[in-house]
Amino acid sequence: MKMNKELRARMRTNAGFTLTEMLIALLITVMVTAIVAAGIPVAVNSYTRIVTSANAQILLSTTMTCLRDELGTASHIKIEDGVISYTNSHGAKSAIYIGEDNDPRIYVHVNTDNTQTGGYKYPLVSREASDNKLHVTYVINGYSGGVLTFTDITVKNGDETLVSFPVFKIRVLADIS
Numbered sequence: 001m002k003m004n005k006e007l008r009a010r011m012r013t014n015a016g017f018t019l020t021e022m023l024i025a026l027l028i029t030v031m032v033t034a035i036v037a038a039g040i041p042v043a044v045n046s047y048t049r050i051v052t053s054a055n056a057q058i059l060l061s062t063t064m065t066c067l068r069d070e071l072g073t074a075s076h077i078k079i080e081d082g083v084i085s086y087t088n089s090h091g092a093k094s095a096i097y098i099g100e101d102n103d104p105r106i107y108v109h110v111n112t113d114n115t116q117t118g119g120y121k122y123p124l125v126s127r128e129a130s131d132n133k134l135h136v137t138y139v140i141n142g143y144s145g146g147v148l149t150f151t152d153i154t155v156k157n158g159d160e161t162l163v164s165f166p167v168f169k170i171r172v173l174a175d176i177s
Contacts, residue, residue: 074089
């Protein structure tokens with residue numbers, strides 16, 4: 001019985017949270033939630049910008065490496081209207097060019113049967129590497145003394161320039177005397 005009396009006495013006490021304390025705790029929780037919720041879009045945008053910038057730098061580096069690999073062993077190089085025509089290391093007539101507006105990737109066309117329509121074309125850089133609407137543009141400055149010079153190799157996302165390289169030179173091994 002003594003235990004019962006103690007239990008009843010404890011139950012009658014007003015221990016616990018008051019309505020005011022509960023409202024203050026709820027208000028603090030709502031404020032913290034609002035601050036965190038406001039920060040999420042900023043964090044997502046920052047993450048997206050950083051990832052896009054990193055992908056652009058990787059795409060630029062990959063494109064420059066592929067151009068060097070493709071043209072470093074070329075011969076009979078001609079430049080006309082932004083198209084680089086050459087004979088590749090296997091003796092096939094080839095060309096490097098930028099596709100149309102709806103597909104602005106850089107393509108290599110290998111003409112295996114020496115006709116205008118023969119052969120096959122493939123992207124210089126894989127489709128996976130140039131995903132997310134990133135594409136590379138370049139200006140061919142010229143070809144002289146066994147050196148092919150590109151200026152303003154740029155990675156763009158739509159019309160926005162993400163990263164660029166001012167001058168890129170490729171020494172063509174077949175033309176070294």
